[in-house]
Amino acid sequence: MSMHHKQSNEKTSMTPPPPIVYTIAGSDSGGGAGIQADLHSIKAMGGHGCSAICCLTAQNSVGVTSVHTPPIPFLKQQLDTLLEDLPPRGIKIGMLGTKDIVNLVGDFLKKVKTSQTDDDDDSNNRVWVVLDPVMISTSGSKLLDDDAIEAIAQNLFPYADIVTPNKFEAEALLNRKLRTPKDVEQGAQDLIQMGCKGVLIKGGHKLTEVNKDAITSELQSTITYAQDYLLTSDDLPEEKDQRLCDSARGVWLRTKRWETKNTHGTGCTLSSSLATALALGEHKRNDPNTSSKEGATSSIYLADACCLAKAYVSAGIQHGIQIGGGPGPVAQTEFPSSFESFPTIEMDPDSDAPAFRPMKAFSTGSGAGDDDDDSDDIPVLGRLLPIVDNVDWVRKLAECPGVQDIQLRIKDDIDADKIVERVVTCQEICAKNGVRLWINDYWEAAVKAGCFGVHVGQEDLLKCIRAGGLEQMREKNIALGISTRTYKRPMVFLLFLRIQHPNLFWLCNPLSDSYAELSVALGMKPSYISLGPIFATSSKKVQFDPQGLGILSRWRKLIPPSIPLVTIGGINDVAAATANRSAGSDCIAVIGAVTSAENLPERIVELNGAMDSATKELVQS
Numbered sequence: 001m002s003m004h005h006k007q008s009n010e011k012t013s014m015t016p017p018p019p020i021v022y023t024i025a026g027s028d029s030g031g032g033a034g035i036q037a038d039l040h041s042i043k044a045m046g047g048h049g050c051s052a053i054c055c056l057t058a059q060n061s062v063g064v065t066s067v068h069t070p071p072i073p074f075l076k077q078q079l080d081t082l083l084e085d086l087p088p089r090g091i092k093i094g095m096l097g098t099k100d101i102v103n104l105v106g107d108f109l110k111k112v113k114t115s116q117t118d119d120d121d122d123s124n125n126r127v128w129v130v131l132d133p134v135m136i137s138t139s140g141s142k143l144l145d146d147d148a149i150e151a152i153a154q155n156l157f158p159y160a161d162i163v164t165p166n167k168f169e170a171e172a173l174l175n176r177k178l179r180t181p182k183d184v185e186q187g188a189q190d191l192i193q194m195g196c197k198g199v200l201i202k203g204g205h206k207l208t209e210v211n212k213d214a215i216t217s218e219l220q221s222t223i224t225y226a227q228d229y230l231l232t233s234d235d236l237p238e239e240k241d242q243r244l245c246d247s248a249r250g251v252w253l254r255t256k257r258w259e260t261k262n263t264h265g266t267g268c269t270l271s272s273s274l275a276t277a278l279a280l281g282e283h284k285r286n287d288p289n290t291s292s293k294e295g296a297t298s299s300i301y302l303a304d305a306c307c308l309a310k311a312y313v314s315a316g317i318q319h320g321i322q323i324g325g326g327p328g329p330v331a332q333t334e335f336p337s338s339f340e341s342f343p344t345i346e347m348d349p350d351s352d353a354p355a356f357r358p359m360k361a362f363s364t365g366s367g368a369g370d371d372d373d374d375s376d377d378i379p380v381l382g383r384l385l386p387i388v389d390n391v392d393w394v395r396k397l398a399e400c401p402g403v404q405d406i407q408l409r410i411k412d413d414i415d416a417d418k419i420v421e422r423v424v425t426c427q428e429i430c431a432k433n434g435v436r437l438w439i440n441d442y443w444e445a446a447v448k449a450g451c452f453g454v455h456v457g458q459e460d461l462l463k464c465i466r467a468g469g470l471e472q473m474r475e476k477n478i479a480l481g482i483s484t485r486t487y488k489r490p491m492v493f494l495l496f497l498r499i500q501h502p503n504l505f506w507l508c509n510p511l512s513d514s515y516a517e518l519s520v521a522l523g524m525k526p527s528y529i530s531l532g533p534i535f536a537t538s539s540k541k542v543q544f545d546p547q548g549l550g551i552l553s554r555w556r557k558l559i560p561p562s563i564p565l566v567t568i569g570g571i572n573d574v575a576a577a578t579a580n581r582s583a584g585s586d587c588i589a590v591i592g593a594v595t596s597a598e599n600l601p602e603r604i605v606e607l608n609g610a611m612d613s614a615t616k617e618l619v620q621s
Contacts, residue, residue: 019283020086021047021276024079024105025094025268026055026067026134026143032329033265038092038272040332045276045312050086052078054105055097055143061264061324067143069097072104079108088112088127090279092272093156095134099148106155113159128278131160131196132271133169149173157195161278162232162302164271165191166202181229181349185250188231198232198247198302200274204266226314227349228253230306243458244465245345245516247303253343253519255314262320262328266313269330273312277305295485295533295545296514296554303516310343311336311558339560344523345516347465355525356473356480357453361564361586363615379436379479381405381528381564383611384604385589387440393595394426398433402604406430407455407589409440416444424449438481443469446478453479453527458517461524470524479527481566484517484555485547514547518558526563530589531555533569534580546570549583556584574610581614 021042028034035051042049054075058066082088091112096102109129116125133152135144149172157163170187171178173194178187184201191199203226232247245251281300300308315338316330323329336342359381382404386397389409397403408426410419423445430437436452439445443454443464454473456464461482464470473480521529536546546569547555556565567580568589580588590607597603 016287018046018048019089019276019279020050021090021092021272021279022050022052022082022088023092023094023272023275024052024054024096024108025092025132026057026097027053028265029056029058030060030264030324030329032061032323033268034095037265037268037329037332038094041269041272041312042276044332044334045273045308046280046335047090047276049272050082050088052082054101055095061322061326061328063326064143067097069101072100075101076104076108079105083108083112087125088279089282090128090130090275092275093129093131093160094268094271095143096148096152097143098145099151102148102151103155106151106159109156109159126282128275128282129160129162130271130275130278131156131163132267133163133165133173134267135169135172153194160196160198162198162200162274162306163191163196164200164202164267164274166204166267170201181227181252184229185231188229188250192231192233197234198230200306201229202267202270203227203229204263224257225254226257227255227346228306228310228343229349230303232302241459242462243517244347244462244520245303245458247306247516251303252346252349253306253310254346254349254523255310255341255343258314258317260317260320262322262330263317264320264327264329266317266330269316269332270309270313274305274309277308278302281305294551295547296551298545299514304514307343307345307515307519308336311338311341314341314343337554337557339522339558342522342558343519345519346523353470353525354474356527357477358562359479359527359564360562362611363586363618381566381587382436383587383608384594385438385566385587386594387568387589387591388595391422391425391429394437395429396600397594398429398435400601400604402601402608403435405436405438405452405587407438407440410442420445420448423451427451438479443473443478447472447476450476451478453481455481455483455530457483457485458520461520480524481528481530482521482524482526483530483532484514484521485530485532518555522559528564528566528587529555529559530566530568532567532589534567534585535570535576537569549579552580552583552585574606577607577610578614581611582618 023035023038025038026034028036035053039049039051052075053070056068057064093105096105112127116127136142153173165173167178174187174190178184188199188201229252230247231250234248236242236246236248277300280297284298313330315333318341319331319333321328358378360378362380362383385405385407386403387407387409388394389411394406394408397406410422419442423439423442427437427449438453438455439451440455441460446454531547531552533546534552552567559565564586565584566587566589567585571577571580571588571590572593577588593607594600594603
């Protein structure tokens with residue numbers, strides 16, 4: 001090694017390397033799909049792309065004129081050479097072309113997957129595999145031999161963490177038509193039975209393409225929206241821990257359908273961005289530098305990665321342009337950063353529930369520090385949301401100038417009647433002082449007491465849905481706030497699972513799905529969405545991974561500006577309040593900052609002032 005090379009490495013050694021992602025696929029000489037699109041997507045999503053080329057195509061934007069398959073030994077040499085020096089965190093499998101190539105790639109995946117489980121002392125070597133079963137080009141050209149289809153199921157499915165067929169590819173694998181959303185759901189179950197761990201049936205093609213004479217509400221939804229169906233084979237958590245975004249239940253991911261012909265490369269782009277998102281999460285979880293572990297990034301698993309990949313592709317379709325004589329390629333943009341393209345998670349494909357009571361952020365009024373503008377009858381969420389657990393603290397806060405909202409979080413074990421009694425008492429105190437009361441989790445008590453709003457976490461949201469709570473809350477015009485956060489499962493549980501059930505260990509998410517939880521929250525059309533913890537906190541028994549200000553800034557971009565963003569976690573002083581507002585928070589939820597204050601009125605003034613000052617700086621900048 002030359003001295004110059006050594007010095008160069010030393011200078012750049014402080015920059016952490018990105019996760020390595022392989023694309024094992026075909027080449028698109030027109031540049032819109034295949035490994036060309038893959039490498040763009042991998043780079044944009046934060047990975048380093050490596051490629052092993054299975055097929056060479058002669059094509060342009062109009063169509064494919066020829067396909068050439070390199071010698072099998074050369075493909076093997078590409079893969080072995082990469083693995084020797086650049087081990088992957090993620091692998092995307094695309095166009096393979098022939099049965100021989102399918103079999104070779106299957107052997108390679110077996111080698112990679114076997115190595116990740118053979119070393120019991122190393123749990124940090126997981127490699128995620130995304131299989132895009134490319135069969136037909138957008139222009140209709142055949143890209144896979146008939147005898148290779150069965151080989152894909154036999155030799156690739158067992159090693160794929162997720163398979164991403166479009167409607168026609170799923171039909172080819174299942175040997176039947178998918179005409180309705182129910183057909184799609186059943187098709188996903190049947191693909192799981194064929195051996196893969198997860199499946200995402202993409203919704204780029206409208207089901208009405210084969211049902212033109214009978215357009216039901218379900219089919220109409222495939223015209224208005226692009227909806228993908230995600231299902232995984234892992235077991236559901238215990239009932240108390242289940243959430244709407246649990247992919248083992250099956251979830252629909254919905255985005256706006258952009259009416260455009262410039263969709264060349266959508267499948268390649270989705271699968272490579274999905275593989276990169278999974279690799280990025282694995283990379284962050286195993287980073288020895290714990291200070292770099294942003295909660296949402298460290299929590300990227302299948303449901304989150306699917307949400308991110310769908311957002312990336314949706315943005316690419318939105319901004320795609322025609323370059324040649326045929327359909328243009330999707331645009332290769334950036335890590336998802338726009339609410340316009342971020343998906344919602346829906347309970348069913350034709351759901352269209354009304355929004356909850358809307359609220360405005362204080363910064364959308366007549367100006368920071370001025371009287372809030374209620375001219376349109378939409379209530380303005382306060383700068384602060386103090387969270388307390390008893391009547392005495394509710395009274396202190398309700399009588400304190402500058403407090404507009406209070407959340408009651410009841411955590412002691414008392415019976416339902418006593419919960420209602422406490423909530424009624426607190427509601428009377430707040431109503432007397434012109435303060436809005438939010439109840440954490442206990443929506444039934446909030447409905448009975450006539451409270452202004454309810455705040456729920458993701459587990460309690462699903463319980464509320466099952467009990468018919470959303471309908472009751474809408475009927476009473478009760479506002480709804482929803483949490484999005486990350487949490488660690490107890491390490492004892494993970495160690496037990498690894499020893500007793502090693503095959504299930506790889507399916508277990510030690511952290512919650514943060515991006516998927518955001519998609520759930522957006523689908524509910526709530527009054528506000530909360531994110532936390534922003535900074536390290538010990539206010540709950542479960543230890544949380546902090547999100548950090550960078551994730552907060554990203555969250556604000558992924559949420560429509562009409563929905564306020566509330567932040568929580570470690571916001572204990574003026575500096576933390578200022579940092580949160582500057583990064584995009586519309587309201588700070590505080591606990592110790594008020595309950596430990598020597599002078600409560602003075603502390604409320606300080607925190608409100610910090611939010612106002614930071615808002616003025618944002619406006620000026």
